[in-house]
Structures are given as structure tokens and as C-alpha cells.
Amino acid sequence: xxxxxxxxxxxxxxxxxxxxxxxxxxxxxxxxxxxxxxxxxxxxxxxxxxxxxxxxxxxxxxxxxxxxxxxxxxxxxxxxxxxxxxxxxxxxxxxxxxxxxxxxxxxxxxxxxxxxxxxxxxxxxxxxxxxxxxxxxxxxxxxxxxxxxxxxxxxxxxxxxxxxxxxxxxxxxxxxxxxxxxxxxxxxxxxxxxxxxxxxxxxxxxxxxxxxxxxxxxxxxxxxxxxxxxxxxxxxxxxxxxxxxxxxxxxxxxxxxxxxxxxxxxxxxxxxxxxxxxxxxxxxxxxxxxxxxxxxxxxxxxxxxxxxxxxxxxxxxxxxxxxxxxxxxxxxxxxxxxxxxxxxxxxxxxxxxxxxxxxxxxxxxxxxxxxxxxxxxxxxxxxxxxxxxxxxxxxxxxxxxxxxxxxxxxxxxxxxxxxxxxxxxxxxxxxxxxxxxxxxxxxxxxxxxx
Numbered sequence: 261x262x263x264x265x266x267x268x269x270x271x272x273x274x275x276x277x278x279x280x281x282x283x284x285x286x287x288x289x290x291x292x293x294x295x296x297x298x299x300x301x302x303x304x305x306x307x308x309x310x311x312x313x314x315x316x317x318x319x320x321x322x323x324x325x326x327x328x329x330x331x332x333x334x335x336x337x338x339x340x341x342x343x344x345x346x347x348x349x350x351x352x353x354x355x356x357x358x359x360x361x362x363x364x365x366x367x368x369x370x371x372x373x374x375x376x377x378x379x380x381x382x383x384x385x386x387x388x389x390x391x392x393x394x395x396x397x398x399x400x401x402x403x404x405x406x407x408x409x410x411x412x413x414x415x416x417x418x419x420x421x422x423x424x425x426x427x428x429x430x431x432x433x434x435x436x437x438x439x440x441x442x443x444x445x446x447x448x449x450x451x452x453x454x455x456x457x458x459x460x461x462x463x464x465x466x467x468x469x470x471x472x473x474x475x476x477x478x479x480x481x482x483x484x485x486x487x488x489x490x491x492x493x494x495x496x497x498x499x500x501x502x503x504x505x506x507x508x509x510x511x512x513x514x515x516x517x518x519x520x521x522x523x524x525x526x527x528x529x530x531x532x533x534x535x536x537x538x539x540x541x542x543x544x545x546x547x548x549x550x551x552x553x554x555x556x557x558x559x560x561x562x563x564x565x566x567x568x569x570x571x572x573x574x575x576x577x578x579x580x581x582x583x584x585x586x587x588x589x590x591x592x593x594x595x596x597x598x599x600x601x602x603x604x605x606x607x608x609x610x611x612x613x614x615x616x617x618x619x620x621x622x623x624x625x626x627x628x629x630x631x632x633x634x635x636x637x638x639x640x641x642x643x644x645x646x647x648x649x650x651x652x653x654x655x656x657x658x659x660x661x662x663x664x665x666x667x668x669x670x671x672x673x674x675x676x677x678x679x680x681x682x683x684x685x686x687x688x689x690x691x692x693x694x695x696x697x698x699x700x701x702x703x704x705x706x707x708x709x710x
Contacts, residue, residue, distance in 0.1 A: 289395075289403030299608035300595055304435070305388060308408050311431050312386045315423070317410055320385040322367040324392075328357040334366035334545060334577055338484040345393040360392035364409040364588060365545075365570065366577070372413055373579035382414030388591075400561030400593045410567075411586035413574070418521030421549045421569060421585050425522075426529055428553060428565055428587060435594070436603040440532055443564065443597075447526075447551040448539035449519040451511045453572070456547075460486055462505040470500045490538050506537045518548050541566065545573040549585065557600045564597055565589040609663030611707050613685075614641040614670065615655045621670040628668070628680060628697055635704035640664065660685060666707050682707075 286292055293301060312319070328348050335342050347360040361367050364387055377383055387409045397403055410427065412420045425447075429439060437443050450456060463486040467474060474482065475497060478489045490501055511519075526533055533551075541550050550568030558564075567587025575581040598605060612632060616625050629639045640662055642655050649655075652669075659667040669681035678697050684690035695703050 287403065289397030291402060291404070296608070300598075300605045301591065302608065303605040304591060304595060307431065307434050308386075308388070311427065311434065312410070315384070315427050317384045317386040317412075320368060320371065320387050322361075322364075322371050322387065322389075324361055324390060325358050326361050326367050326370065328359040330366050330370055330577070331359055331362060334369070334573060335363070336485070336545075338481070340488075341393065345395050347392050347394055361389070362391055362393050364389045364391065364407060365411065365573070365586060368409070368411055369413075369573055369577055369579070369584070373574060373577060378414050378580075378582055382412070384410075384412045386410045398561075400558055400590075400596055402592060406591040408589045408591060409586065410588075411584060413584040414582050415585065416571070416583040418518050418549070419525060421518075421522045422525030422529070424567065424585060424587055425526065425551055426531065428589070429531055431589075432553065435598060435605075437597070437601070442557065442601060443553050443555045445526075445531065445533040445551060445553055446536040446539055447519075447522065447533050447549065448536050449508065449511060449515055450540070450547050450550055450568070451507060451515040452547055455510045455512055455515060456487070456507065459505060459507045459510040462510070463487065463489070466504050467500070473497055473500050487540050491540055501538070508535075508537050515548060522549050541568055545570040545576065547571050551587070553589075555597055558593065558597055561593055561596075564593050609665075610638040610640040611664060612637055612639045612666050612668055613659035613662050613664040614639055614668045615652065615659060616642045616649060616670050617652060617655075617672070618649055619644070620672070621675060624675050624680075624697060625668075625670040628670075628700055631700040632704050632707065635701060637704050637707050639668075 328346070331346060332342055337343070341362050346362050349358055350356070351358050368385065368387065372378060372383065388406070389409060390404055390406050392404050394403060395401065410424060412424060425445065429445075432439065432443055439445065451459070464482060467478070467482055467486060467489060471479070471482075473496065474489075475492070475494050478492060478494075478497065481488050489497075490504060492498075492501060523533075536552075539550055539552060540546075546568045548569040548571065551566070552563050553565040554562045555564055556562065565587055567585070569583070569585040571583040572581075574584060595605075612629075614625055614629050616622065625641065629641050632639050642649070642658065644650075656667065665684065665686045667683040667685055669683060671681060674681050674694055675697075677694075679694040680697055681692055681694050683692040
């Protein structure tokens with residue numbers, strides 16, 4: 261409908277400025293990552309990419325949204341994740357039940373089954389994923405968080421369990437962490453389903469004899485998932501939990517041999533660890549080896565990496581039976597740990613800051629900066645503001661604040677000679693000099709950070 265100037269709905273005399281709308285903010289527990297913090301993420305991710313390539317793990321990428329049934333079937337209906345933490349919704353187009361992925365392994369297994377990725381033999385993969393859980397946000401625990409995930413599918417032996425644990429140690433060391441001081445390794449065996457069934461029956465009987473001590477959460481889990489009661493942090497229950505039957509006492513010869521194989525490999529590699537008989541995982545699909553890397557520097561959020569073997573999950577999700585083992589490392593939590601220990605990682609400082617005194621210099625400055633970038637030199641070029649280019653003093657302050665090792669000065673006198681001035685910013689005693697603009701390719705390498 262065309263509303264003309266005489267329309268009663270159009271007020272020609274209303275000249276009031278409309279009220280500014282309140283700014284929108286991010287969902288609580290889902291955080292923005294801005295510079296310079298994003299540079300720490302890139303530094304961490306570069307370490308991971310390099311590590312995975314050296315261990316022969318290929319990158320895999322799966323959708324953020326998966327069928328809800330994938331996690332119900334894979335994780336277990338009575339797990340905390342499925343019962344309380346998943347972001348699930350109905351697809352308005354077709355009524356399908358969908359979920360923002362709360363963990364990475366189930367989606368990777370679904371993709372491997374769907375694409376028959378194990379047809380040609382075992383597979384080693386890794387992923388960098390965003391995960392979503394609806395829980396109370398706190399430091400180190402967010403509603404959207406990020407995780408590095410490594411999975412070895414089709415490998416049955418304890419050697420690959422140990423390889424994954426040692427891979428994690430390598431990454432921790434390359435991040436500047438020391439095992440035994442900054443982080444420590446705990447391992448356990450969950451045995452096989454039939455062994456867990458025997459242990460489960462003994463657990464239920466034990467906790468039933470002490471029902472008066474159990475809190476509401478433990479009573480709810482008593483007959484659905486009693487193993488999770490062992491993970492309780494309730495001080496009033498600790499004596500009963502400590503006295504509960506230990507799964508290790510129910511393990512058969514094969515399960516004990518698998519654990520012995522893992523321990524022998526870790527001992528041979530000189531990696532200290534502790535057997536923690538109370539160590540369990542939050543997902544139902546684990547069997548045999550489980551492990552966690554733990555720190556005492558993050559308070560209650562002490563686990564920075566956890567994983568284990570899940571030999572039954574592929575068949576459980578509809579694939580041909582195949583063994584598998586993997587781990588997940590929380591990126592936010594790992595960066596918090598590095599920050600707490602004063603190991604901040606690197607910042608994304610440019611090699612060069614281009615000082616441009618006036619608009620007339622742009623005809624020479626832009627081609628020079630492009631040639632330097634083509635040669636692998638990172639260049640941050642000064643840009644004009646609403647009040648013009650600003651004085652040299654202001655530009656040099658910005659050059660220094662950028663962290664650049666050199667300033668390139670496109671002054672009128674230098675440009676008249678076909679040159680640019682190079683001013684070292686980080687080398688004590690180094691003097692300013694000039695370089696020929698026509699020979700950028702010959703001197704570009706001298707500007708790159710070591």
C-alpha cells in the first residue's frame with residue numbers, strides 16, 4: 261500500500277528523534293572471543309593442528325545439529341546430559357526432534373557409520389567443535405564451549421589407548437605444562453558390560469543398605485545409574501561411597517590384561533599416573549580404559565581432558581561392531597589453566613606497522629604493503645580517521661602498541677627518492693635506515709618475525 265503525504269497515518273509535523281533501542285547482548289553462558297584473546301585461541305589451535313598431523317590424525321567436521329535420538333541412544337537416557345542439559349527442539353518444517361550437540365563422539369561415530377568410513381580399515385580422526393549444554397554458567401563451565409576431540413576407531417589394543425594418552429601429554433608439554441606439577445594423570449578400567457552388571461548389582465545392594473545417607477540425586481540414580489553415585493561430591497555421602505564395592509574386583513582376566521597393557525606402555529614412556537578406582541565417565545558408552553588429566557589450579561573445574569575406550573558404541577548406533585577410543589579437551593578450561601599459571605601463549609603482533617603521513621603517500625604505500633604480504637610479511641597499515649591521517653607522533657604510538665617489530669615510514673622525502681624508511685621498534689641500539697621500493701622482494705624477508 262502506498263501511503264501518500266495526505267494519509268492520516270503519516271504525521272508530517274512529528275520531528276522527534278526516535279528513541280535508541282537497547283543493545284542486544286549474547287546469550288548468558290555463550291561468550292564472544294575478541295582480539296587480543298582470539299590470538300591465544302589461534303595459538304592453541306595451531307599447536308593442536310601440528311600435533312595431530314605428527315600423530316597421523318586427520319580432521320573430521322560434523323554438524324552442530326544432530327537427531328536427538330543420537331544422544332539418547334548413545335549417551336543413555338538417565339545421564340545428566342540427556343536428562344537436564346541438552347538444547348533440544350522440534351524442527352518446524354517436519355517435526356523432527358533435533359539437538360545442539362552436547363558432546364562430540366556420538367556425532368563422529370554417526371558420520372563414520374553413515375559414510376562407511378571404516379570400510380578400508382581403522383581410522384584416526386580429530387575435530388575442533390563447539391558444544392552446547394544448558395547448565396548454570398560459571399568460570400570454566402559455559403553453555404557454549406569448545407573442545408578438541410581425538411578418536412581412534414577400529415583399533416582394539418591397549419597400545420592405541422596409551423598412544424592417545426601420550427599424545428595428550430605431548431600437547432600439554434608443548435603448551436608449557438608439566439605433568440605431576442601442573443597436571444596429573446588418573447586412569448581406571450570400567451571393564452566390560454557383563455562385569456559392570458555384576459558390579460552394578462553389588463553397588464545397588466550396598467547403597468540400599470545405606471539408603472538413609474543418600475541424597476535425593478543418589479536415590480534417583482540408585483536403580484537407573486548407580487555408577488554415577490560414585491562421582492558424588494556430597495561430603496555426607498563420602499564414607500558410604502568410599503566403602504562401596506570396587507569395579508576392579510569384578511574385572512575378568514581379559515579386562516585386567518588390557519589395563520596391564522596400557523600401564524606397561526605408560527610406564528615404558530616414563531609417564532606417572534594414579535589408578536583411581538572411582539574414576540567414571542559421564543556417558544554410558546565407555547568400557548575398559550578411562551582416563552582424566554586433572555589440575556589443582558582451577559578449583560572445582562579440575563578436569564582439563566578426559567576420555568577412554570567405547571568399543572560398543574558403533575554397534576549401539578547401528579554400525580558393524582568395531583572398537584574405538586578417544587579423548588576430549590576443553591579449550592576454554594585449558595586456556596584458563598594457562599592463564600592461571602602465567603603462560604599466556606602468543607599474541608598476533610604484525611611484523612610491520614606502515615606509517616602513512618598523508619593521502620599522497622598511499623599510491624606508494626599500498627603496493628609496497630601488498631608486495632610485503634605476498635612475501636609472507638604481516639603488515640598493519642595505518643588508516644585515516646574522520647579527522648585525517650593524524651600526526652607522526654600519534655602513528656608511532658600506534659605502531660609501538662601494535663607490537664610490530666618494525667615501522668615503515670612512507671615520508672615525502674623518502675618517496676621522492678623511491679625509498680621507504682625502516683625503523684626497528686624492538687631492537688635496542690638498532691638505527692633507522694632506508695630501502696628501495698623497487699627492490700621489496702630482496703629485503704622483505706628481513707622484516708619477518710623469527
